[in-house]
Amino acid sequence: MEQLRKSTQKQGWQWILWSGVLASISIGGILLYSFWLNRPSAALTVRALEVQQGSVEDKIEESGVVELANQQVLKAPNETTVERVLVQPGAQVRVGQELILLRDPRQQTTLARTELELEKQQLIIERDRQKVSDAENKLNVARTRLQELNEQRHSTQLEIRKKELEITNARAELRDSQEKLQASLRQLESDRELEERGFIAGSVLRNQEETVRSDRASVRQVEFRINNALVDLQDLQLKLSLTRQELQDNVRTAEAELRQAQLDLDTAQRDLQRQELEYQENQQVLQNNIITSPINGIILDLKVNPGDGVQTGNDLLTLGDPSEERIKLQLSILNATRVKPNQEARISVIGPNPQQFSGRVISLSLQALSSEASGGGRGGSQISVPAIVKLDRPTGTLIPGSQVSVEVILDQRQDILTLPVEAVQRDGSATSVWIADSENLAQKRDVTLGLEGLSEVEIVSGLQEGDRVILPSPGQTLTPGTPVNAETISPSGGSRSGRSRRRR
Template identity: 25%
Template sequence: MSKKVKVPIIITVIILAILLITFRFLRDKESPEVVSQELPTVKVERGSIEEVVSELGTLEPWDEIGLTPETGGEVAQILVEVGQRVKKGDPLLVFDTSDLEISLKKAQAQYKAAQAELEKALKKPEEVELKQAEAAYQQALVTYEEAKDTYEKNQKLFDTGAISLETLKESERNLRLAEANLEVAKAELADTKEGTPPEDIAILQSQLEQIQTDIEVIEKDIQDATVVAPIESTVLSIEIEEGERATDETVLMVLGNVSLMRAVTYINEVDIPKVKIGQKVRISVDAFPDQTFWGEVAEIGLNGVVQENVVTYPVKIKIPNPEGLLFSGMTVEADIIIEAHQDTLLLPTEAVEERDGEYLVFVMGEDGKPQPRKVKVGLQNESQVEIVEGLQEGDEVLLGVSGMVSPSAGGERPRMFIGGPPPGR
């Protein structure tokens, strides 16, 4: 191609480039105003708003008891099943009591014998008994005197050689026996007259009391062999089988009061100062997607727990469960209602912008241009913002303008980029 041809082409390209740059500059600077009909708006409406702290939690019975026996033994019969509801005092489990029942019968027989002996000791001697004792004494006295006379006579006869030594010794033995019998009869006569000595009666009474104590202990062991429900509850688990032996430390079964549940959640250190005891809690459960349960904050733990490098604090939520729909172990979503306002002015969160600690909305000015307006806000959540000052019910607020118009734009033409992002700077 000749130089004469190249020069006009180059000049033409340069002119076209200049025209294109000029066109784009003028287009950006003199872009037509976007009429209000092209901008989406939303009206300020009245409604309710809540500030909530939401966390997941796990359900447990509010009252949970692990039952242990008063005394050990072999399990004879289990009377309940897992999931069964029981009332306070209902029997749950029975231990074998055959050995205890044998011991009880022996103790009861010993008690009767000791009681009869004590009653006899406490009786005053009857006239017949006294006469019998006196007669026995007199008989023993006569026998003694006769044996004494016989011995004395035989001693004289032995001295003369009339009787043998063996005969003399026999009479001496009879004398000693008669003397002993006389002492016994004398003592029995004295006892009959005086009755049982007080110290002997005290011993008999002590023995009777000890046997009575033994009986009471055995009876309590037999009573404790039937384990009963300490509260109205539900059997959550049974930890032993029939025929197994248990000690006083063995957990037999676990009971829980499922009419009142608790959810344990962990709230991060940023939100925990907002949480207070008594705040209402909205409970959602996957098993009942169309049903809402309600509870309240019951306990707030003071010792933080580090979870994934975040400090959290345990919060226990009390949840009534009168129909027994909630089960232990279920996962719940707990919305702790920090604060709630009713019949207040509301806007969607995307209609409000925060700049340097101030909140702005954009409304259409009389000149047909979006104008920023400062507002005072109250409660906020993920979808709504409460408007306290700056707007009235029914006011229309522009959407999609936030961040594209400077609050000091005044009467300048706003740069609008409806349908796409602004061009790069």
């Protein structure tokens, strides 16, 4: 029994011993894990940038073509031959100065023929004018004679009235004479009977016969007077009627002749106007053969030489005004919606160490244009919006027709806190940066952005000037509290090492 109690006591002590060993091992493992977990980590070397004041630009970059103000290509006005070239590339020219003389013998012949036709037509017009003048004179004479007849009509009518009265009186006298004759005849018959009977002497009969003869003579005389008066009356009436009709016919004929002469003159004048227009057109064609400068400028290029034949619309020369230089842009639709006239622009020649020039946007087309795509790849068309940038001052070095790079400044802020774009961390709409605190531990800080450019952004809130912002390199992972060895980068591109202090 004693032995059993000792054996049981021994087993209890063994169990306690092993439990203590296991507990010690567990406590040691926990302490070891805690030590490993809380061990000091090595500082992570990162680039950092001190927050400073600067400027931010929102801009677009495009390439454009240099040209001069009023740069233009003068073209051949018609099919002709170059007779003389009066300028050379680089020559300064003034408005109206003759540049190229063209020759068109056929047009010169046409002009000479038209000039002869003009002279002939002018003679025809002079002849027709004379006809009009003659017809007017003839009409005036006819009207004058008709007017004179109208003025004499009253006196003629008085004469007719007198003749009618004269005839009336003569007829009354004729009746008296006839009655007297009849009485004389009856008396004569009576006297003959009496003489045959011997009642009267023969002398009485002869006296009566003489009286009859006298009365018959009186009747014939009155009849003659009446006949003469009737003839005169008919003459007066006929003269009045015929003369008026004739003069009226003369007036109508003269009026018709005048109208025809005026019509001929109007037709000739219209023909003259048509021929003058043809002459002016032919003269203008010849004048167009003298190519003159439309501007004060410089000759940029010559396309022809004396003796060359040119077709209508062929290029002759290019000129422009060097007092103003411009850049022609073809903006994408996306960029065109952001560009406005009067925005600042920077122009630089494409190449190493380019010199920059300042300018402004002066025009932006309201219509997009389609042009054939150039270069390799699939063919097709590109939609672009034309725009023009004017340099503030002519450089005298940019070559018209050359390609240049253009930066259009859409917006600009100065004397503000700025950071490089790569320093900003984005999580949806939230923005933040990593900073190195006073103990050189990485901390995440929310910031509010303002104007964003291609390489710089404006910091509106969340940072102060002098704060060190970490620029994580690709592959680096930061967590809040990570020790960092911040290598501060200067704005000029240099750097200075900043060994972090280990947190104790």
